[in-house]
Amino acid sequence: MFRTLITKSRSFAPLGDRVLVRRAPKEVQTASGIYLPSAAEKNSNEGTVVAVGPGLVDATGTLHPANVTAGDSVLLPEYGGTKVTVEDEEMFLFREDDILGKFQ
Secondary structure, eight states: OOOOEEOSSOEEOOOTTEEEEEEOOOOOBOTTSOBOOGGGOOOOSEEEEEEEOSOEEOTTOOEEOOSOOTTOEEEOOSSOOEEEEETTEEEEEEEGGGOOEEOO
């Protein structure tokens, strides 16, 4: 399930077991309707998978494909990932092992 993100000028394909994720927007309002000041906003721990590398190759040369696919909603760690800007949009590159879970 090797997926590539295609943009206007070029394409981006994660390598190995890396996964490109678009984080969900920051929370600006609580469930009860109170608006949070910008200093109190926290990064969302949820995101959507945009592109997935081919998978991890072990010592014997066997390819283990990723467990996530483009479009999956995933749970992310609070910190980590490599910030990548694609077409003026901020996304994050994670190893598949760093992703905590997948929403069904």
